[in-house]
Amino acid sequence: MSAAVPSPPPGEFDLIARCFHRHRAPRPGVPLGPGDDCALLAPRPGMQLAVSTDMLVEGRHFLSTVAPEALGHKALAVNLSDLAACGATPLACTLAIAMPRGDADWLGRFADGLYALADRHGIALAGGDMTAGPLNLSLTVIGEVPTGQALLRHGARPGDTLWVSGRLGDARLALEGFRGTVRLPGEVFDRVRLAMERPEPRVALGQALRGVASAALDLSDGLLGDVRHLLARSAEALGRPQPLGLRLDADALPRSAELAAQPLALQRLCTLAGGDDYELAFTAPAGAEAAVREAAAQAGVSVTPVGRIEDETGLRCVDAAGRPVAADYLAFDHFRG
Missing domain, CATH: 3.90.650.10 (PurM-like C-terminal domain)
Incomplete structure (x- = not known):
């Protein structure tokens, strides 16, 4: 009897499909999400887009012992904080992730934490990228704010x-x-x-x-x-x-x-x-x-x-x-x- 051939570890696209295709259906402002070369966004008339990017690097921004669910939460939270500072309403985000190996369990728990916060704030994960390398998370968030009403850093005046x-x-x-x-x-x-x-x-x-x-x-x-x-x-x-x-x-x-x-x-x-x-x-x-x-x-x-x-x-x-x-x-x- 021949020995059973072990199943190969999940590849990049297997991991993406398994962990990050929960927002594929159209959502308000995001008619096309993950799965194509680009996402499609549709901000409402009279709105400006607010865009921000933050990167989290293991050993620099977080400890290796942090639970993956907490890391998923924080990776999105620090970006949503930038939208908050502009008075923007969250619309969509993209995620670029480098990780040492294709650990489906770790990545699934990370995605659980990210999606839990994303759903609370109505923001869709619209796409991203994945590669092998030291653990590194880079998120870009896109929000919308009424034209001319964004909160900015440069409006303070003496006496405020x-x-x-x-x-x-x-x-x-x-x-x-x-x-x-x-x-x-x-x-x-x-x-x-x-x-x-x-x-x-x-x-x-x-x-x-x-x-x-x-x-x-x-x-x-x-x-x-x-x-x-x-x-x-x-x-x-x-x-x-x-x-x-x-x-x-x-x-x-x-x-x-x-x-x-x-x-x-x-x-x-x-x-x-x-x-x-x-x-x-x-x-x-x-x-x-x-x-x-x-x-x-x-x-x-x-x-x-x-x-x-x-x-x-x-x-x-x-x-x-x-x-x-x-x-x-x-x-x-x-x-x-």
């Missing part, structure tokens, strides 16, 4: 209030727990780890802030570093050679009970420069507080005023008593570490 959504710092606290620089009880670590591995993109808040916020961006590389982009871009729009200024109240920054229980120096690091928060930072005129809070209530997201845009350039960070707080943290940079 700076707001942030949600809470800051838990993702960095979880990272410090992984690094062993801080000891966190198991249940505390599990709670803050969710912020690191399963961030919630503030899509509904971004949409609700259209016509209310004067400028916005999402927080991916740390508050101090990210808000500097807003100050610089807003100054450029005003024709000024130097960035606008900001007075930031470090003690007003919203944080969890888990982070508030840590030493103050660690709290400062996590809230001011932690990164991976994927909350929105946005400005609005001082008289728009009621409208901001109404938008937040509509989206079901907490918001907190944390500073004021100033005419004089410079970022001044103070505590609740008005005393200076060191603000010399650098934003995350892929080539600095």
